[in-house]
Amino acid sequence: MIPIKPVSTIAPSRTTFAAHDREDGPAQAALAFLKPGSLSLSSLPPLSLYVHFPWCVKKCPYCDFNSHEVKDGFPEELYLAALRSDLEMALPLIWGRKINTIFIGGGTPSLLSAAGLDRLLSDVRTLLPLDTEAEITLEANPGTFEAEKFKAYRASGINRLSIGIQSFNSTHLQALGRIHDGDQAQRAVEIAQTHFDNFNLDLMYALPGQSLAQAREDLERAMAYAPPHLSLYHLTLEPNTLFAKYPPQVPDDDASAEMQDMIAEATAAAGYGHYEVSAYAKAGRQSRHNMNYWQFGDYLGIGAGAHSKLSFPHRIVRQMRYKHPQTYLDQVQAGRPVQEEAEITRSELGFEFMLNALRLTDGFAPNLFAERTGMPLNAIQEILNLVENRGLLFRDHQVIRPTVLGSRFLNDLQEMFLT
CATH class of the missing domain: 1.10.10 (Arc Repressor Mutant, subunit A)
Known part of the structure; x- marks a missing residue:
């Protein structure tokens, strides 16, 4: 077996x-x-757009995403121009297809200026047909929250935020290498509530030194803000991360299982439906972008290290862009942003x-x-x-x-x- x-x-x-x-x-x-043999798709699935922003203020020790610490700033104008060029080169693959959702992830895309984000969304609207009710999500980290900037984000067309809280406990945040503390986490949620009626809070559990009571306190504090959506992730020590090299002391399997049981009971009591492994939502507030992933829909990924899955009548292909930001910029300029492409057999x-x-x-x-x-x-x-x-x-x-x-x-x- x-x-x-x-x-x-x-x-x-x-x-x-x-x-x-x-x-x-x-x-x-x-x-x-x-x-x-060839496939035979009677119709093409819904299509989403993923935009990757590869920079962050500090690389977290548990993170295995394609993110790079900002050192002396980042080339915002050059990167935005590259994203537009990348998208223009990809248009023949998706010609005539409507975009149902957009997700801008990272890294920390909330490092973008208000004008920069407005330019990005303007370019997308110019080049692609968007669904009139398109869900447009921006990932944001508490250490980057400024009320006026997020007000401008909303005006530019962002209609959903995904906030990387991880914990409201400053000690646990420090152990995770986060740049924000508990007060900043709280302030970020308050700003989000002011400007957005649709937002997600990311929390992690089974953190170094975390007790069941502390995990419950984090969850209760998050639910007190009545977020439409919660993402609750079990911390794992991913390969090629600092935590994998220097493992912290984390709760054992039994303690983690108790935390999972607590999460299941508390979220259900608060009216959250557990619709995916790590996702909980109020009625009608599931993440449409992630649902498209889970239902094997299509997505075009642009930006450094972004992945795509695109269907055609008789084949399905995956792509990956060049990962390192400078390499990506160079390759876009050379007219070949895609590093790998393969057909799914x-x-x-x-x-x-x-x-x-x-x-x-x-x-x-x-x-x-x-x-x-x-x-x-x-x-x-x-x-x-x-x-x-x-x-x-x-x-x-x-x-x-x-x-x-x-x-x-x-x-x-x-x-x-x-x-």
């Missing part, structure tokens, strides 16, 4: 995953019958789809698989039977979703779809 570990041992990620190679006997055997699609869709608590409609992959669901029938027989998956004619056991051991359930 494939060894099973609780999902709590691996932190939920804010990004989508790419398929990777792994030797896994049962999963390989179950999908060995897949035959190569038929044998990878089952895993790619399930890696995303199984994160949704309520699962997905069976016909979504064919709509988004161009393959019939019976292409993965054997592995579906296998995981269903192990009690990890529930399915009928209306829905496919993880069971309670499957949600607890989600990482292993997803990996069973590897080829």
